[in-house]
Amino acid sequence: MINKRVALVTGASSGIGEAIAHKLVAAGYSVYGTSRRGGQAGQQGFPLLVLDVTDDASVEAAIQELLTLEGRIDLLVNNAGFGIAPAAAEESSVEQAKALFDTNFLGIVRTTRAVVPHMRRQGVGRIINIGSILGVVPVPYAALYSASKHAVEGYSQALDHELRTHGIRVTVVEPGYTKTQFESNNLQPDAKLDVYQDVRIKVTKVVNQAMATADGPDVVAEVVLQAARAARPKLRYTAGKAAGQLQFLRSFAPARLLDSGIRKALQLETKWPSQAH
16 A cells, blocks of 8 residues: 655645645645644644744754654645735835745745755655745735745746756746735735825725635645646646736736736826936
8 A cells, every 4th residue: 555645735724725735635645734833633634733934943843743753745835924915115124024035935945945855865755835926927015025926936946956856846836816814914014104005005905806806725726736746847837817817928918018017907107207307
């Protein structure tokens, strides 16, 4: 009897992470989720380990616990992350920017560094990082979030080249708007400026309208399963109709058309600064 493949999904207590974990369980994986507080056995339908992706010791302890239980790890899904409510880039302090990157990017670095040595010894493994279409097509009033996900893109592409010769593949899944509690858990910018108040309200309204018709987390989970099962996985997979459309426009539309389309979608005025003489 062949042992089940072992998967670890970070940020699996709700939303996209929980949907991914359930999808992998249904596909026959032995799945462990993580959250900062862990969870009661059986509550989620899969075990929840305590893991804080911003804490080196917490990451190492959770990976060691999993290896003690299962002896191996075949799939790591880096999903843990958070966002900042629509706001101008200068409305977040440097400390808030650091906190965002500490979870969204360095959290992936920590878990990957903890898992890769074990996958290398196995000679096989797969890492799937949950990025965002905003990491490929950045939009205004989400500059720091876009930047954190852009970092995930660059890191993942380089890492895939490095690990391929060891039997490990790295993939990024890029969702668009996804209907979860993610948006309601966004941090508020900690350095709000009156000059941005009107546009902040307008952009927030547009985002809320988009969320009302957004894809559910199962759409992302299905793409993750596809990437996990692929014999020759692609580096990037979009998840959902909106993400696919944006990726298509980025690839084939003139840059000016994409630029104007983004501004139109967010109902932003197009103003060009007058030239100084």
